Amino acid sequence: MDSEHDKQQYAAGARPVLEGPDIARVLTRIAHEIVERAKGADDVVLLGIPTRGVFLARRLADKLAEITGRKIPVGSLDITMYRDDLRMHPPRALARTEIPGDGIDGRLVVLVDDVLFSGRTIRAALDALNDIGRPRAVQLAVLVDRGHRELPIRADYVGKNLPTSLRETVKVQLAEEDGRDTVLLGAKRISPDAQQ
Amino acid sequence: MQRHLISAADLTRDDAVLILDTAEEMARVADRPIKKLPTLRGRTVVNLFFEDSTRTRISFEAAEKRLSADVINFTAKGSSVSKGESLKDTAQTLEAMGVDAVVIRHGASGAPYRLATSGWIDAAVINAGDGTHQHPTQALLDAFTMRRRLVGRDAGIGQDLAGKRITIVGDVLHSRVARSNVDLLHTLGAEVTLVAPPTLVPVGVGTWPCEVSYDLDSTLAKSDAVMMLRVQRERMNAAFFPTEREYSRRYGLDGERMAKMPEHAIVMHPGPMVRGMEITAEVADSDRCTVVEQVANGVSIRMAVLYLLLGGNEPAVTHTRTEEK
Numbered sequence: 265m266d267s268e269h270d271k272q273q274y275a276a277g278a279r280p281v282l283e284g285p286d287i288a289r290v291l292t293r294i295a296h297e298i299v300e301r302a303k304g305a306d307d308v309v310l311l312g313i314p315t316r317g318v319f320l321a322r323r324l325a326d327k328l329a330e331i332t333g334r335k336i337p338v339g340s341l342d343i344t345m346y347r348d349d350l351r352m353h354p355p356r357a358l359a360r361t362e363i364p365g366d367g368i369d370g371r372l373v374v375l376v377d378d379v380l381f382s383g384r385t386i387r388a389a390l391d392a393l394n395d396i397g398r399p400r401a402v403q404l405a406v407l408v409d410r411g412h413r414e415l416p417i418r419a420d421y422v423g424k425n426l427p428t429s430l431r432e433t434v435k436v437q438l439a440e441e442d443g444r445d446t447v448l449l450g451a452k453r454i455s456p457d458a459q460q
Numbered sequence: 461m462q463r464h465l466i467s468a469a470d471l472t473r474d475d476a477v478l479i480l481d482t483a484e485e486m487a488r489v490a491d492r493p494i495k496k497l498p499t500l501r502g503r504t505v506v507n508l509f510f511e512d513s514t515r516t517r518i519s520f521e522a523a524e525k526r527l528s529a530d531v532i533n534f535t536a537k538g539s540s541v542s543k544g545e546s547l548k549d550t551a552q553t554l555e556a557m558g559v560d561a562v563v564i565r566h567g568a569s570g571a572p573y574r575l576a577t578s579g580w581i582d583a584a585v586i587n588a589g590d591g592t593h594q595h596p597t598q599a600l601l602d603a604f605t606m607r608r609r610l611v612g613r614d615a616g617i618g619q620d621l622a623g624k625r626i627t628i629v630g631d632v633l634h635s636r637v638a639r640s641n642v643d644l645l646h647t648l649g650a651e652v653t654l655v656a657p658p659t660l661v662p663v664g665v666g667t668w669p670c671e672v673s674y675d676l677d678s679t680l681a682k683s684d685a686v687m688m689l690r691v692q693r694e695r696m697n698a699a700f701f702p703t704e705r706e707y708s709r710r711y712g713l714d715g716e717r718m719a720k721m722p723e724h725a726i727v728m729h730p731g732p733m734v735r736g737m738e739i740t741a742e743v744a745d746s747d748r749c750t751v752v753e754q755v756a757n758g759v760s761i762r763m764a765v766l767y768l769l770l771g772g773n774e775p776a777v778t779h780t781r782t783e784e785k
Contacts, residue, residue, distance in 0.1 A: 351772060357478060395497070
């Protein structure tokens with residue numbers, strides 16, 4: 265056990281609501297749901313929203329490949345330049361946008377993000393998609409839906425619905441970036457950028 | 461708060477790498493069917509060109525339009541400037557119109573600095589070339605081209621040009637491109653050698669962070685990139701070398717000289733090229749010559765600079781050094 269690390273997290277008032285095995289199970293379920301709704305995932309393209317959405321998208325693609333026996337195209341979609349709060353902060357460094365070779369025209373694009381909060385990130389992602397091509401349909405998969413929507417947006421696939429207060433913070437940690445898989449619910453909101 | 465790009469010397473290593481990394485993402489926009497981002501929607505940028513430069517102006521204009529800024533082009537010819545209006549009056553006129561950024565090209569060294577620091581105008585000032593002083597976005601696009609070719613497109617992210625050997629050849633005296641490149645390449649960790657006839661080496665070059673040589677042939681074999689400069693006859697008020705032929709023989713780049721360069725080495729030129737004098741057609745048209753790439757990269761770099769200076773409520777580029785001076 266990485267007990268020292270855990271202690272630090274608990275000391276900061278954050279408690280885990282999803283652990284590694286839960287996250288794996290949740291992603292397996294979402295993968296099955298995608299296959300079921302898309303009737304085989306023939307034309308599915310997964311686009312992760314950096315940073316953690318990209319790792320989740322890759323994991324989902326692996327699971328979809330296991331289920332369907334086919335390779336599922338996966339990419340990333342940086343939404344920084346489409347944000348509606350650009351002029352409220354200093355410009356951020358851009359993350360990578362990578363669209364799979366065959367593009368997204370006529371495909372079913374599943375956007376993947378870690379936390380669904382105000383919905384503004386997804387609105388920006390829809391704008392960004394608009395400039396890149398014309399998908400047949402766009403769906404949204406998130407690991408955690410914490411509520412407090414500011415726009416009429418909902419997710420098609422939700423790992424866990426997590427009713428939160430605005431004074432709480434939801435932090436997703438993934439092995440690829442943070443060394444371990446966990447979703448932490450904190451008592452205090454650290455920064456509005458920690459979740460979107 | 462500094463929010464201008466006046467000199468390549470103002471950029472820290474981290475700022476420069478941030479601009480190059482951002483430009484790498486901007487370059488991807490150029491590959492899309494819709495080459496447009498909403499980032500600077502509602503911002504007004506003026507291209508204030510007191511000196512002719514179609515290439516640089518078009519490059520800035522393309523960058524501004526791809527970021528959805530409103531673009532106003534101002535050329536001194538036929539404007540009130542030719543009737544005797546001062547830079548101050550022009551600046552105040554632009555200020556009154558609510559301009560967010562001014563991209564300025566001026567024949568006098570220091571004009572952009574004056575515009576940025578005199579308090580005449582609130583907008584961000586981007587130097588698009590002033591006299592024989594600086595052309596920072598040119599230096600950035602050159603560094604970007606070198607990083608892509610010498611380090612790699614994806615492998616280059618976050619990297620500088622540490623240990624790369626760059627040779628800059630030709631009319632250093634009149635070249636703002638040479639000055640900007642020496643400053644930026646030094647910041648990025650590259651070793652720069654200037655090669656020029658003694659008459660075209662500026663006074664005080666000893667204080668620049670680079671080597672100086674008068675012999676092109678001896679430097680070629682150890683260069684990762686050779687940058688040819690244009691001989692700026694329009695700035696020459698005296699005889700700096702006997703004949704074009706002699707200049708070409710000693711400092712021109714032809715196929716024979718290019719063969720002395722290492723396999724991976726590239727040939728660069730800020731354009732416009734004078735074929736036959738500083739560069740032969742054989743070299744200019746070879747795969748190793750990056751002139752056309754440099755033009756494409758210029759748009760990406762200018763998009764990155766505009767985004768980082770104007771995209772948010774304060775610039776992401778820090779610029780501490782000018783304030784220290």
